[in-house]
Each structure stands twice: as C-alpha cells, then as structure tokens.
Amino acid sequence: xxxxxxxxxxxxxxxxxxxxxxxxxxxxxxxxxxxxxxxxxxxxxxxxxxxxxxxxxxxxxxxxxxxxxxxxxxxxxxxxxxxxxxxxxxxxxxxxxxxxxxxxxxxxxxxxxxxxxxxxxxxxxxxxxxxxxxxxxxxxxxxxxxxxxxxxxxxxxxxxxxxxxxxxxxxxxxxxxxxxxxxxxxxxxxxxxxxxxxxxxxxxxxxxxxxxxxxxxxxxxxxxxxxxxxxxxxxxxxxxxxxxxxxxxxxxxxxxxxxxxxxxxxxxxxxxxxxxxxxxxxxxxxxxxxxxxxxxxxxxxxxxxxxxxxxxxxxxxxxxxxxxxxxxxxxxxxxxx
Amino acid sequence: xxxxxxxxxxxxxxxxxxxxxxxxxxxxxxxxxxxxxxxxxxxxxxxxxxxxxxxxxxxxxxxxxxxxxxxxxxxxxxxxxxxxxxxxxxxxxxxxxxxxxxxxxxxxxxxxxxxxxxxxxxxxxxxxxxxxxxxxxxxxxxxxxxxxxxxxxxxxxxxxxxxxxxxxxxxxxxxxxxxxxxxxxxxxxxxxxxxxxxxxxxxxxxxxxxxxxxxxxxxxxxxxxxxxxxxxxxxxxxxxxxxxxxxxxxxxxxxxxxxxxxxxxxxxxxxxxxxxxxxxxxxxxxxxxxxxxxxxxxxxxxxxxxxxxxxxxxxxxxxxxxxxxxxxxxxxxxxxx
Numbered sequence: 001x002x003x004x005x006x007x008x009x010x011x012x013x014x015x016x017x018x019x020x021x022x023x024x025x026x027x028x029x030x031x032x033x034x035x036x037x038x039x040x041x042x043x044x045x046x047x048x049x050x051x052x053x054x055x056x057x058x059x060x061x062x063x064x065x066x067x068x069x070x071x072x073x074x075x076x077x078x079x080x081x082x083x084x085x086x087x088x089x090x091x092x093x094x095x096x097x098x099x100x101x102x103x104x105x106x107x108x109x110x111x112x113x114x115x116x117x118x119x120x121x122x123x124x125x126x127x128x129x130x131x132x133x134x135x136x137x138x139x140x141x142x143x144x145x146x147x148x149x150x151x152x153x154x155x156x157x158x159x160x161x162x163x164x165x166x167x168x169x170x171x172x173x174x175x176x177x178x179x180x181x182x183x184x185x186x187x188x189x190x191x192x193x194x195x196x197x198x199x200x201x202x203x204x205x206x207x208x209x210x211x212x213x214x215x216x217x218x219x220x221x222x223x224x225x226x227x228x229x230x231x232x233x234x235x236x237x238x239x240x241x242x243x244x245x246x247x248x249x250x251x252x253x254x255x256x257x258x259x260x261x262x263x264x265x266x267x268x269x270x271x272x273x274x275x276x277x278x279x280x281x282x283x284x285x286x287x288x289x290x291x292x293x294x295x296x297x298x299x300x301x302x303x304x305x306x307x308x309x310x311x312x313x314x315x316x317x318x319x320x321x322x323x324x325x326x327x328x329x330x331x332x333x334x335x336x337x
Numbered sequence: 338x339x340x341x342x343x344x345x346x347x348x349x350x351x352x353x354x355x356x357x358x359x360x361x362x363x364x365x366x367x368x369x370x371x372x373x374x375x376x377x378x379x380x381x382x383x384x385x386x387x388x389x390x391x392x393x394x395x396x397x398x399x400x401x402x403x404x405x406x407x408x409x410x411x412x413x414x415x416x417x418x419x420x421x422x423x424x425x426x427x428x429x430x431x432x433x434x435x436x437x438x439x440x441x442x443x444x445x446x447x448x449x450x451x452x453x454x455x456x457x458x459x460x461x462x463x464x465x466x467x468x469x470x471x472x473x474x475x476x477x478x479x480x481x482x483x484x485x486x487x488x489x490x491x492x493x494x495x496x497x498x499x500x501x502x503x504x505x506x507x508x509x510x511x512x513x514x515x516x517x518x519x520x521x522x523x524x525x526x527x528x529x530x531x532x533x534x535x536x537x538x539x540x541x542x543x544x545x546x547x548x549x550x551x552x553x554x555x556x557x558x559x560x561x562x563x564x565x566x567x568x569x570x571x572x573x574x575x576x577x578x579x580x581x582x583x584x585x586x587x588x589x590x591x592x593x594x595x596x597x598x599x600x601x602x603x604x605x606x607x608x609x610x611x612x613x614x615x616x617x618x619x620x621x622x623x624x625x626x627x628x629x630x631x632x633x634x635x636x637x638x639x640x641x642x643x644x645x646x647x648x649x650x651x652x653x654x655x656x657x658x659x660x661x662x663x664x665x666x667x668x669x670x671x672x673x674x
Contacts, residue, residue, distance in 0.1 A: 114545065208451065211591045237574040238588050248671045249588035251575050254548045291673075298674040332674040334585045336628075337635040 028277040029139055030057050031070040031158050032148025032266070033128065034096070036078070038108040039311060041115065043259040046311035050081045052105065053148035053171070056263035057270035059316040060303040061146075062090035063324055064274025068142060069093055070158070072133040074126050075100035087317050094136045102127045115261050116235060135161040144277045146269060147191075149173045152183040159190065166285045167276065169193040171269060177204050188221035192285065193293075195231040195269050210234070214242035229293055231272070233265055239301065241293050248294040253305035253331050260311045264304045267316070271303030272296040302328045365614040366476055367394050368407040368495050369485025369508075369603070370465065371433070373415070375445040376648060378452065380596040383648035387418045389442065390485035390508070393600035394607035396653040397640040398483075399427035400661055401611030405479060406430055407495070409470040411463050412437035424654045434470045439463055452598050453572060472498040481614045483606060484528075486510050489520040496527065503622045504613065506530040508606060514541050525558035529622065532568040532606050547571070551579035566630055568609070570602050576638065578630050585631040590642035590668055597648045601641045604653070608640030609633040639665045 037051030054071045061067040069091055077098065085093055103126035111118045132154045135142075142162050147155040147170040155170055168191040176184050177200060184204075188194060194217070198210050205220075207213040214230035221227040222244060229243040236258075238251040275296040279287040302324060309315045374388030391408045398404040406428055414435065422430055440463030448455045469491045472479075479499050484492040484507040492507055505528040513521050514537060521541075525531060531554070535547050542557075544550040551567035558564040559581065566580040573595075575588040612633040616624040639661060646652045 209593055209595070211593045215593075234574070237571070238586075240588075240591055246671075247591050249575075249591050250672065250674070251577075251586035251588050254577055254584050254586050256546050256548045256552075258546070294671075295674055334583075334631075335587065335672050335674060337587070337632055337669040337672060 027068065027139075027142045028061060028065050028144045028146070028273060029068040029070065029095075029135075029142035029162065030054055030061070030146040030148060030270075030273070031095075031133070031135075031155075032057060032146075032150065033105050034071045034073050034077075035105040035107050036076075037106075037262060037312065038121070039260055039262050040108075040110040040121075041260050041311075042111065042113055044311070046260070048078070049312035050084055051107065051262060051312060053263075053266040055084070055313060056266035056307065056316070057146060057148055057273070058091045059084075059088060059313055060267040060270030060300070060307070061274035061277075062088045062270075063303070063319070063321055064271070064299070065277045066090050066092060067270075067274070068095055068139050070095035070133050070135055070139070072097040072099055072102070072127040072130070074098075074102035074104040077104045084313060084317065095133065095139055097133045099127055099130070102130060109262065111261065115258055118261075132157060140164065143167070144273065144280050145169070146273045147171065147187075148266060148269070149176075152176050152180050152187040156183065156187050156190070167192050167280050167288060169195060169269075169273060169276075171195050171265070172200065174200055174203055185221065188217070189223070189226040191227065192288070193229045193231065194227060195233065195265070195272070197265070198232050198234050201230070201232050210240050211242060211247060214240065218242060218244055229288070229290075231293070231297060233268060235261070235264070239268070239297055241290065241297055243290040243293060246290050248290055248297070250294070250297055250301055251335060253301055253327070254334070255305050255308060258308050261308050262312075264308050267307040268297075268300035268304040270300070272300035275299040298331060299328060302331050305331075364405065364476075364479045365398060365402050365481045365483070365610060366405040366407065366432075366472075366479035366499065367391055367398070367483040367485060367607075367610070368432075368470070368472075368492075369394060369483075369487065370442050371408045371410050371414075372442040372444050373413075374443075374599060374649065375458070376597055376599050377445075377447040377458075378597050378648075379448065379450055381648070383597065385415070386649035387421055388444065388599060388649060390600075390603040392421065392650060393603035393644065393653070394483060394485055394610070395428045396421075396425060396650055397604040397607030397637070397644070398611035398614075399425045399607075400640070400656070400658055401608070401636070402614045403427050403429060404607075404611070405432055405476050407432035407470050407472055407476070409434040409436055409439070409464040409467070411435075411439035411441040414441045421650060421654065431473045432470065432476055436464055436467070439467060446599065448598065452595055455598075469494060477501065480504070481610065481617050482506070483610045484508065484524075485603060485606070486513075489513050489517050489524040493520065493524050493527070504529050504617050504625060506532060506606075506610060506613075508532050508602070509537065510534075511537055511540055522558065525554070526560070526563040528564065529625070530566045530568065531564060532570065532602075532609070534602070535569050535571050538567070538569050547577050548579060548584060551577065555579060555581055566625070566627075568630070568634060570605060572598070572601070576605070576634055578627065578634055580627040580630060583627050585627055585634070587631070587634055587638055588672060590638055590664070591671070592642050592645060595645050598645050599649075601645050604644040605634075605637035605641040607637070609637035612636040635668060636665060639668050642668075
C-alpha cells in the first residue's frame with residue numbers, strides 16, 4: 001500500500017487508480033446539513049437541487065485539504081447527487097450516513113430583488129429531527145473542527161467525540177440565539193472561533209456596531225478556554241475579523257454576476273477553514289494569528305465569489321484550483337494599500 | 338522674501354511668523370459649499386455648526402497638501418467659525434468670498450437609528466442661488482481640481498477658468514442625476530474621475546450592481562478625454578474603485594464610535610485628493626494609476642474615520658498628522674492579505 005502526504009488536488013490519476021492513500025495536511029472535520037434545496041432568485045430558479053451547509057463547506061475546503069464530513073441523508077437522497085462526491089475525491093464520506101427510512105432535509109427559499117435578504121418558503125427537517133450522525137472511529141483524531149449551523153447542544157455533542165481537537169470554529173443562527181442561548185453561550189465558552197452574520201452578532205449582544213458586538217463576544221465568552229476570534233460576515237459588504245490581538249477587515253470580492261447567494265457563507269467558511277487547517281498543521285492552534293485569519297478569510301471570500309455565480313454547487317463542481325489561485329491573487333492585489 | 342516648497346504641516350512657527358511663502362506639492366483647488374449645519378443623530382445634536390462640502394474636503398486635504406478654496410458665504414457667517422481657518426493654515430482662503438448682503442447656505446438633517454440614512458429637515462440655499470464664486474487670478478494655474486457636489490453646469494463653469502488643470506474629479510448627487518442629467522453627462526465626458534454614492538451610481542446607470550454601474554459609466558462617459566475612474570462610496574461598507582485598468586476595493590475603517598456621519602464623503606474625497614495631488618506632482622495625471630488610487634482612497638477612508646467621531650469639524654480640528662499616519666498604518670495592516 002502506498003501512502004502519500006499531500007493536498008488532495010495534487011493527487012495524480014495514477015495515484016487515484018492505484019488507490020494510494022492520501023493524507024491531507026491536517027485532519028479537518030465538519031458536521032452540518034446536506035439538503036435538497038429549492039431556490040428562487042431574480043436570476044431564475046433551481047428546484048430540488050443539492051445543498052446544505054456541509055456540502056458547500058466541503059466543496060470549498062477540499063481545494064485546500066482533505067475534509068471529513070459528518071452528516072446524514074434519507075432514503076430519498078437522489079442518486080444523481082452522488083456524482084458530486086465523485087468530483088471531490090478530497091471529501092471523505094465515511095461519516096455520511098444514509099438512513100433509508102428517513103427523509104433528507106429539504107429547504108426552499110426566495111431571494112428579494114437585491115439578493116441581500118430572502119424568505120424561507122418551507123423547511124422539512126427530516127433526518128435533522130433524529131439522532132445526530134455519529135463520528136466514525138477513524139475520525140476521532142481530527143484536529144481542526146468546523147461545526148456548521150445546528151442546535152448548540154448538537155454541536156457540543158459532536159465536540160465530546162473529538163478528543164484530539166486543536167482548533168474548533170462554529171457557525172450559528174438567530175433561531176439558536178433566540179431559543180437556545182444558554183447552550184450557545186456554553187458552546188462559545190468552549191471553542192476557539194465563531195463565524196456569524198452581522199445581524200446575528202447584533203442579536204446575540206444587543207450591540208448595533210459589528211466591531212463592538214464582536215468585542216463583547218470576546219469579552220463575554222473568551223478567557224483562557226473560550227472564544228479567541230469572531231468573524232462577522234456581511235455578505236456583499238465583506239467580512240470583519242475581531243481577534244483578541246486586533247481587528248482585520250475585508251471587502252467582498254467585487255462580483256458582477258450574482259445568480260444565487262445560497263451557501264455563500266458556508267463556502268466562505270470552507271475556504272477559510274481549509275486554509276487554517278494547513279496553518280494548524282504547521283504551527284498548532286497558536287498559528288491561528290490575526291494575519292493568518294485574514295489570509296484564511298480572503299481564501300473564503302474568493303471561494304464564495306465563485307459559488308454565487310450559479311445555482312447549487314454547479315460552479316464549485318466545475319471550479320479548477322488554478323482559477324481559485326488566480327482570483328485570489330487578483331483579490332489580494334485589489335485590497336493591497 | 339523666503340519661499341520654501343513643502344507640505345504645509347511641516348511649516349515651522351518661525352516660517353509662519355516671518356511670512357515665508359510655502360508652496361504645496363501641487364496646487365489643489367476645490368469648489369463647493371460652506372454651510373451652517375444643524376444635525377441630529379442618535380448620539381446627540383449640534384445646531385448651527387460649521388459644515389459644507391468644501392470645509393470637510395479642505396480640512397482633510399490640508400494634511401497632505403496646500404489647498405485652494407473657492408466658495409462663498411453670506412454676511413451672517415458666524416465670526417466664531419473663522420477660527421477654523423486659523424487651525425488650518427494650509428487652506429488658502431483667497432477664493433472665499435464673503436457677500437455681506439447674502440445668506441450663508443444652511444442645512445438641517447436628522448439621521449436614522451443606524452446612521453446609514455438621513456432625512457433633510459431644511460435647506461436654505463442662500464448664496465448658492467447667486468452667481469458662483471469667481472476663481473481668483475492667483476488660482477488659475479491650479480493643476481488638480483475637485484468639484485464638490487453642485488449643479489453640473491456650475492461645475493463645468495469652474496473648469497473653464499482653470500486652463501492648467503491636469504486632473505479633475507467631481508462629486509454629484511441624485512438631484513442633478515434627476516434634474517440635470519444632460520449637463521452631468523457632458524461634465525463626465527470632460528473630467529477624469531467621479532466620486533459618488535452607490536445609490537447615485539445605480540440611479541445614473543440603472544444598474545443594480547456597483548461594479549456593473551461603474552463599468553457602464555466608464556463605457557458611456559470614458560474615451561480619450563472623459564472618465565478614467567469611478568469611486569463608489571458605500572459609507573460604513575467601504576468603497577470600490579473601478580479604473581479602466583481594473584478594480585480595487587476597500588472596507589471602511591472598522592469604527593466603533595460613530596457620532597455624526599455628516600461630511601464623511603467630503604472628508605474621504607479630501608484625503609484622497611490630497612494624496613493624489615502629491616502623485617500628480619511627481620508624475621502628472623498619468624501617475625493616477627489603480628494602485629495609486631487605492632492608496633489615495635485608503636487615506637480618504639482613514640481621514641473620514643476620524644471625522645465621524647464628533648459633530649461638525651470638531652475632530653478634524655483637533656487631529657494631528659501623527660494620528661492620521663498611525664491609523665493609516667493600522668488600516669493598511671488590517672486589509673493586507
């Protein structure tokens with residue numbers, strides 16, 4: 001048996017055919033949703049297409065590292081969707097449970113004229129109402145963890161199964177801030193970083209300024225074990241990073257073609273965490289400094305800029321690493337004062 | 338008689354007392370309003386205070402270069418306001434007309450809770466309804482011109498008095514886009530750059546995306562003599578530069594203390610043009626490349642970040658060059674991917 005340590009995108013056809021085991025730079029694990037989305041935007045519509053936080057995250061992260069997916073789908077998960085995984089051999093699906101008697105999570109949303117806001121048309125929770133998917137034994141050594149948006153109790157449960165974790169970052173949403181605040185606060189006091197939308201940061205802290213809100217989060221949930229950084233996502237207006245050592249800010253990539261913003265936040269997180277996994281491999285959790293976070297967020301920004309160019313995963317499935325690298329260079333130059 | 342060529346802020350007390358004539362790096366001229374503002378924000382209020390596009394612009398620009406002001410006030414212009422000019426010896430007021438029988442322009446505005454939008458409470462045009470102030474003979478050699486927001490016909494009239502102009506940039510507003518579009522379009526086909534708000538760019542072009550809107554402006558008003566760059570201001574969300582050679586983007590400075598956003602756009606333009614005047618001195622209008630514009634906009638961003646910290650000109654009047662330099666360094670580091 002051959003084993004090689006390398007980013008997945010460098011794997012040759014020969015290696016793939018011979019079944020060479022490729023180890024990514026640092027074991028990144030994500031838990032989140034896989035869904036069947038129906039999306040209506042001013043540009044058009046896409047019904048019953050592949051979606052979910054985990055899918056977008058993994059697609060983006062896989063350009064930087066191998067990524068382990070913990071998620072569940074139902075027996076109704078369309079066969080055609082499996083071709084997604086063929087396109088992304090860097091995504092490890094050992095943690096993807098198929099539950100034949102269950103329904104896959106389904107979501108429908110309609111975007112407003114300016115694409116900045118949307119209405120949820122329907123949510124069919126399906127497997128999300130059942131027990132959370134288990135972390136396979138082979139994943140127990142995962143060092144870098146992303147907890148996509150989910151009930152903070154479920155997120156916390158995942159952590160207890162990952163004793164080797166070095167860096168944990170979570171996403172959340174207004175639903176949990178409103179309905180599970182105690183659990184969410186407990187989670188935030190346990191993890192290293194959080195990625196959330198501006199309005200969510202405001203809702204959580206009652207502070208109307210994104211910097212002030214993030215600073216309050218660091219103060220309230222920080223300390224020796226808790227939150228070390230907050231990434232505030234502002235959609236088309238970019239992102240803000242508040243770290244205990246300082247602040248960084250990025251504009252969004254100035255995109256002209258916005259077909260569907262669904263999954264942009266998860267794609268951003270995927271690019272960011274994929275990059276961070278490399279940094280943690282080199283220097284441990286201490287390597288996640290403000291400049292490294294800024295660089296990581298810039299990779300997330302560029303990954304997200306591709307995702308919004310089409311519905312579902314269409315653009316990410318066609319994306320080449322060389323395109324990502326080229327646009328990242330352009331983006332870095334665009335903001336270099 | 339002594340003459341020294343230097344930025345005004347480097348002038349010593351000895352030089353000032355001896356009446357040494359200081360030449361700035363390149364003659365920058367601005368025409369715009371001087372007003373008596375009454376401003377109400379969620380942080381408080383300031384009634385009958387100094388304001389106007391020209392004042393904010395000059396205050397910011399004066400940290401980078403000598404700046405010539407062409408504007409008019411009425412006999413009611415409060416004596417106390419003159420102390421502003423004592424604080425800023427780099428502002429040349431030869432072009433400031435006092436018209437004893439006229440009224441100074443007055444404006445009242447009330448900001449909404451989030452400071453992103455405001456209602457105009459009243460506008461008393463006063464001198465703005467009269468003949469535009471004349472360009473003094475000593476200003477005819479001005480090379481770098483900023484036309485603050487005004488009727489595009491008036492802006493055009495100013496240009497005809499400046500035969501040595503090398504770089505001309507203008508601001509505008511929805512009023513002229515709606516009511517003087519033909520004159521505005523003629524102006525844009527004559528000048529080098531425009532600085533405007535996102536919603537104004539959208540109104541002018543009918544394009545909902547800021548990049549697309551700016552590109553259309555370059556296409557429609559560019560060519561050999563016309564528009565070479567568009568700076569789209571997005572307030573707390575930063576700015577976007579679309580130049581014929583490419584695109585650049587900046588976040589706003591992540592400010593926590595926002596007392597009064599009045600004049601932020603003019604302060605941004607002042608810092609930007611002050612920096613550009615130095616570039617034009619060194620290399621002519623051709624020196625205004627995309628990287629130089631980005632750097633100039635970053636200076637404008639930082640100048641504006643101070644202005645919003647207090648009502649009227651209060652913060653800019655106390656501002657030290659060293660504070661500006663320090664925050665600019667911080668800002669550059671914050672965005673350096």
